[in-house]
Amino acid sequence: MIIDKNNITPQGANISLSLIQWSIESRNTLSIVNRELNKDENDEYIDDITPQEIENGTKAVKEHCLANKNENLYFEYLLAISQEDEKLNILKEKKKYEIQTKRDEALESGLIYNEHTFQTREKDKQNIIGAVTNLMLDIQSEANSISEIIWIDINDEKVTFTPQDFLKFASMVAYHTQEITFKANALKERIEQAKSKQDLEAIVWEE
Structure with missing residues (x-):
């Protein structure tokens, strides 16, 4: 199950292009949770999403983007959900990918x-x-x-x-x-x- 980490709300079973684009626009992190979500006494979902579940969501986004030859969308997603101090490293990875693509073409x-x-x-x-x-x-x-x-x-x-x-x-x-x-x-x-x-x-x- 895909969970919107920011609001702890289910977003279906499969990663899709529209879901990734929505995540970028709203800066929402996607996680994959293969368990029942926990709730508090008010029947509200508890934010106990683990780092591994977040990592699994990011991996699923990457795999979807690679399968659809839309690698730039993956980097857009990373930039949208990352802290400011993380963005330079992401931009470096994006630039490396661009150089590698140019190298392969050449x-x-x-x-x-x-x-x-x-x-x-x-x-x-x-x-x-x-x-x-x-x-x-x-x-x-x-x-x-x-x-x-x-x-x-x-x-x-x-x-x-x-x-x-x-x-x-x-x-x-x-x-x-x-x-x-x-x-x-x-x-x-x-x-x-x-x-x-x-x-x-x-x-x-x-x-």
């Missing part, structure tokens, strides 16, 4: 090499690593049978590489990944060191 947006754009998703990089491993084994063997490598660009066009050119391409993909990762980590360090909301607003991902 990592998966592809890499231009010889006028072709190649996909650089994690599975694509694993495929490139596998091809490089096979190529290196072939180069080191007596057979040395690989004379060209066919790779598919983002438009499903076949691109022919010489062995040395493919190794150069793979090196660029690795460097591309490293640069984006380092950039994100540097920004996250700045976020940790931020002393105010204004400091955080000055931290942006620049293309």
